[in-house]
Amino acid sequence: MTTENKKHAVSRRNFVKGTFAGAVAGAGLLGGASMYGCAPKGEEGSTGAAAEETIAWSQCNVNCGGNCVFQWHSKDGKVVYMESDNTGDINLQARACLRGRSMRRWLNSPDRLLYPMKRVGKRGEGKFEQISWDEAIQTIADKLKYTIDTYGNDAIYVNYATGMYSATGNPSSRLLNLLGGYLKRSYDYSTNMLSAALPFLYGDDCGPYDDVYASSMTEAEANSDLVVMFGNSPAETRMGGANIVWDFARVREAVQGRGGKIVNIDYRMNESASGHPEEWLPIRPGTDAALASAIAHELIANDQVDKEFLDTYCVGYDEDTMPESAKGQNKSYKDYIMGTGYDMVEKTPEWAAEITQIPADTIRSLASDLASAEAPFVVQGWGPQRHTNGEDTCRAICMIPILLGKIGLPGTNTGQREAEPSVALVGGLPSGKNPVEACIPCYEWVNAVDHGKEMTATNAGVTGVEKLNNDIKFLWNYAGNCLTNQHGDINYTHEVLSDESKCEFILVWDTVMTDSAKYADILLPDAMRSEQLNMKTNGYTEWYTGVVVGGPAQDAPGECRTSYDVMADIADKFGVKDQFTEGKTQEDWIRELYEAGAEKDSEMPSWDEIVKQGVYKRELPTAIGLKDFRDDPEANPLATPSGKIEIYSERLADIAATWELEEGETINPIPVFTPGFQGYGSVNDEYPLYCTGFHHKSRTHSSFGFIPELEQVARQQLWINPADAESRGIVSGDMLSVKSPAGEIRIEAKVTSRIVPGTVGIPQGAWHKADMFGDKVDEGGCVNTLTTYKPTPLAKGNGNAHSMIVQVAKA
Ligand SMILES: Nc1nc2c(c(=O)[nH]1)N[C@H]1C(S)=C(S)[C@@H](COP(=O)(O)OP(=O)(O)OC[C@H]3O[C@@H](n4cnc5c(=O)[nH]c(N)nc54)[C@H](O)[C@@H]3O)O[C@H]1N2
Ligand SMILES: Nc1nc2c(c(=O)[nH]1)N[C@H]1C(S)=C(S)[C@@H](COP(=O)(O)OP(=O)(O)OC[C@H]3O[C@@H](n4cnc5c(=O)[nH]c(N)nc54)[C@H](O)[C@@H]3O)O[C@H]1N2
Ligand code: SF4
Numbered sequence: 001m002t003t004e005n006k007k008h009a010v011s012r013r014n015f016v017k018g019t020f021a022g023a024v025a026g027a028g029l030l031g032g033a034s035m036y037g038c039a040p041k042g043e044e045g046s047t048g049a050a051a052e053e054t055i056a057w058s059q060c061n062v063n064c065g066g067n068c069v070f071q072w073h074s075k076d077g078k079v080v081y082m083e084s085d086n087t088g089d090i091n092l093q094a095r096a097c098l099r100g101r102s103m104r105r106w107l108n109s110p111d112r113l114l115y116p117m118k119r120v121g122k123r124g125e126g127k128f129e130q131i132s133w134d135e136a137i138q139t140i141a142d143k144l145k146y147t148i149d150t151y152g153n154d155a156i157y158v159n160y161a162t163g164m165y166s167a168t169g170n171p172s173s174r175l176l177n178l179l180g181g182y183l184k185r186s187y188d189y190s191t192n193m194l195s196a197a198l199p200f201l202y203g204d205d206c207g208p209y210d211d212v213y214a215s216s217m218t219e220a221e222a223n224s225d226l227v228v229m230f231g232n233s234p235a236e237t238r239m240g241g242a243n244i245v246w247d248f249a250r251v252r253e254a255v256q257g258r259g260g261k262i263v264n265i266d267y268r269m270n271e272s273a274s275g276h277p278e279e280w281l282p283i284r285p286g287t288d289a290a291l292a293s294a295i296a297h298e299l300i301a302n303d304q305v306d307k308e309f310l311d312t313y314c315v316g317y318d319e320d321t322m323p324e325s326a327k328g329q330n331k332s333y334k335d336y337i338m339g340t341g342y343d344m345v346e347k348t349p350e351w352a353a354e355i356t357q358i359p360a361d362t363i364r365s366l367a368s369d370l371a372s373a374e375a376p377f378v379v380q381g382w383g384p385q386r387h388t389n390g391e392d393t394c395r396a397i398c399m400i401p402i403l404l405g406k407i408g409l410p411g412t413n414t415g416q417r418e419a420e421p422s423v424a425l426v427g428g429l430p431s432g433k434n435p436v437e438a439c440i441p442c443y444e445w446v447n448a449v450d451h452g453k454e455m456t457a458t459n460a461g462v463t464g465v466e467k468l469n470n471d472i473k474f475l476w477n478y479a480g481n482c483l484t485n486q487h488g489d490i491n492y493t494h495e496v497l498s499d500e501s502k503c504e505f506i507l508v509w510d511t512v513m514t515d516s517a518k519y520a521d522i523l524l525p526d527a528m529r530s531e532q533l534n535m536k537t538n539g540y541t542e543w544y545t546g547v548v549v550g551g552p553a554q555d556a557p558g559e560c561r562t563s564y565d566v567m568a569d570i571a572d573k574f575g576v577k578d579q580f581t582e583g584k585t586q587e588d589w590i591r592e593l594y595e596a597g598a599e600k601d602s603e604m605p606s607w608d609e610i611v612k613q614g615v616y617k618r619e620l621p622t623a624i625g626l627k628d629f630r631d632d633p634e635a636n637p638l639a640t641p642s643g644k645i646e647i648y649s650e651r652l653a654d655i656a657a658t659w660e661l662e663e664g665e666t667i668n669p670i671p672v673f674t675p676g677f678q679g680y681g682s683v684n685d686e687y688p689l690y691c692t693g694f695h696h697k698s699r700t701h702s703s704f705g706f707i708p709e710l711e712q713v714a715r716q717q718l719w720i721n722p723a724d725a726e727s728r729g730i731v732s733g734d735m736l737s738v739k740s741p742a743g744e745i746r747i748e749a750k751v752t753s754r755i756v757p758g759t760v761g762i763p764q765g766a767w768h769k770a771d772m773f774g775d776k777v778d779e780g781g782c783v784n785t786l787t788t789y790k791p792t793p794l795a796k797g798n799g800n801a802h803s804m805i806v807q808v809a810k811a
């Protein structure tokens, strides 16, 4: 998730003492035990009243990136309540959000999986029978061996899964690499289109999760006078003290304090703009590239581009810097924008107004604000790129700071998402080397189950080999709900997975009976991280970094075991247990990984100290993306073929000419607006509304989705504009039927002018609830019942996650 010790090796202040002092201060109230993490109260002079209460530090390990701090209070070996972080500087407290604070309901839920099971019904039916651990482990080992002997290691696939981030959390790769490896995957479901496209613009080592190509929100706070956010809502996606929602609050205060403003471009008024309606700039989803193009038009027409920057640092803005292969053919970016090349359409604000639903004058005034800002901070969340035209959209947004030459300077950003912390204090369990070369884009796995052997480099983005030798025959799914719920087109995926002649064995490892778990042949119950010793570097805030070490807070229920121990047992069946464990327990590994981190970093506390204090945090410096390149482009070239920002990419032109694309698909050497599959212009009489999604505050994807209290806090509702609701006779609270070309859901209506007309919005991650052997109507309101499975042209990614067309009616 984070990049390791890349840039800022050392911070300004050492917070060991501060953190410890905070705990001591708290001890007056809580009893001395809080000072010592795991030590029982009653020691160190606490009152006798809470004698049997113990405190264990742990963390939230789901994938919103925060890893906020849990301070568990347990009695008689069972957690009774939780406090969060109350240590150290109040600005550095990694306090859990409402979801993290509900973790006790998950740990102690009657829905926990308690013992290993084997499937007895049809795949997807959810019928299982308890078996022993011995039988489960023997079956898994036998199926692995059968798959390797019959097909080869490249028929094994470890599915994308993000349910649990912890230093020793998921040793799946380590085990499978010892057995000869598995089919690799590239990209992720978070940043799929952006990860594929941005390297063509900014260079191959440009990632979505770094502080070299993007600036931190703290830099915006320090120096920006205009923050323009495209599809980015930290108040929803970066909740909790260990995330940037707090940083963002400070950005608003600082930027407005110096007379600047925040512009929040979204198809709905998201929670980050909530209470600040003047910040919301409503846009039709999937059309940000049209807005960016019209802004570019205004900057060019008014002579507001930084031509010197474009000539020195970039390739392909205009004819002056076009590469030889494309010279004299009107293929520059300027040709596209001014209507002298490509589609020959001038990208005026009037042109964009029709597409984006933003009035031309509003576009003009945004362009003018951008041109006059001293330090515009242009930033995109990952919402805009999670569309079928995402590869072009994310580059088009980056064109704004590029044209202005406002990159690598104080208070500016590269158009990417804000940077993430530069320091991972502790690493994870080493995974070893995977001997299999073949690699598929992660969203292509269903195709690889269905017809892997037909997939090639040019028709499916396969890398490492020219074509796949195998279909996927063994699916390994640890801590993920991406077999169905979080993937796309659940009804289609069901067809593929329920055919047992295709994928012959599915292993799922979870804590509750998710929709994906229903497809398991063997289903294993996992001990949760608060039920074992746990360690992880803190999350996404750029303001500080930290590490938490502690636990267990209680014993795992039933027959739940740690994945480390179970994988060691599987390794044993292959005679590689010693290589897997290297003679160490999980606890040994955690200590070793911690000490390895501390050895590289002079400021971290010793092992004995961290065990006592549980939490260590310290402030981080701000980051300015591409500062080194800006300061000296000769000495610090980008990892593009030219060493410059490639507005025109010859590599993309080459891919466009050589890959096999389906009708309607395009790959473009410059960032353009294309509608994309089920994008702008695709609505029709049967499906007259655009539909898109967003990440919801009551869940982390589907994690926490079964906890009723959270569902009551922020319900699963379809956002619909009053204009669209009225014509359908819909009022808030109505139960609706939503149909797309892929499927049908039931969901409650939320009629609100906080969404643009013509588009409806559905929070992603709700639990799919359908009779898959009956009518398949999803009563759970899962958006992936509606998405169509059609990987995007370049990334072969999950663009359909946010691009849908639907009809909505009262159910
Ligand atoms: N349509 C649409 N689809 C999307 C998205 C979207 O925006 N729209 N977003 C996409 C994105 S960005 C992502 S990252 C993916 C996320 O998709 P997933 O990675 O599937 O994330 P979750 O739904 O949180 O599922 C995590 C699973 O891990 C389990 N789990 C939690 N803790 C533990 C543990 O300690 N041990 C074990 N064994 N299991 C555990 C949880 O119960 C849950 O079933 O979804 C993607 N899907
Ligand atoms: N509460 C919560 N937090 C989370 C998660 C979660 O499930 N719940 N998931 C975590 C994970 S793994 C990830 S990857 C991140 C996801 O982070 P993002 O991908 O940034 O989150 P999204 O909600 O998909 O999109 C961000 C915003 O973009 C808007 N949007 C969608 N399409 C468009 C568009 O075409 N144009 C514009 N301008 N705006 C658009 C959405 O309404 C939303 O407000 O969040 C992380 N944080
Ligand atoms: S913000 Fe994320 S990591 Fe922090 S408590 Fe909430 S769900 Fe957990």
Ligand SMILES: [Mo]
Pocket (backbone or CB within 6 Å): 189, 190, 191
């Ligand atoms: Mo994600």
